[in-house]
Amino acid sequence: MDFKRFFEALNTYGDKSFPDAAFIVEKGAEKDDKGKTLQKYRHLPHHTQSATDPNANGTVDLPHLRNALARVNQVKPVKEGASAFRGRAKSHLQRHAKALLESYKSKGGLTNTEREFINSCKSNLGG
Numbered sequence: 001m002d003f004k005r006f007f008e009a010l011n012t013y014g015d016k017s018f019p020d021a022a023f024i025v026e027k028g029a030e031k032d033d034k035g036k037t038l039q040k041y042r043h044l045p046h047h048t049q050s051a052t053d054p055n056a057n058g059t060v061d062l063p064h065l066r067n068a069l070a071r072v073n074q075v076k077p078v079k080e081g082a083s084a085f086r087g088r089a090k091s092h093l094q095r096h097a098k099a100l101l102e103s104y105k106s107k108g109g110l111t112n113t114e115r116e117f118i119n120s121c122k123s124n125l126g127g
């Protein structure tokens with residue numbers, strides 16, 4: 001068994017079960033016959049599987065959001081221009097990050113994941 005292919009298959013399967021709302025979807029992306037955007041146009045997953053609204057902060061998955069913010073400049077879109085896509089993706093992800101940071105300020109007893117996220121945002125969002 002080729003482990004690299006095994007994990008690729010695993011990842012593809014996992015991502016396919018996620019709704020479009022969990023990703024940053026390229027403009028002009030094509031959909032399959034079930035109305036779901038083709039996987040190659042979906043990037044930077046950062047919501048949980050229950051996401052229905054790409055702008056909702058309640059379904060954001062923190063480790064994925066952090067990962068998405070770190071990788072946004074490495075995404076190579078298939079259809080949309082790279083700088084247009086990255087600019088759009090960055091402002092979308094930063095909007096989530098700022099809203100979540102704001103909500104943590106008024107919340108006591110942060111989890112380790114939340115604290116790590118806050119620290120990583122300081123460099124990504126400039127304070």
Ligand SMILES: [Zn+2]
Nearest residue numbers: 046054055096
């Ligand atoms: Zn989002």
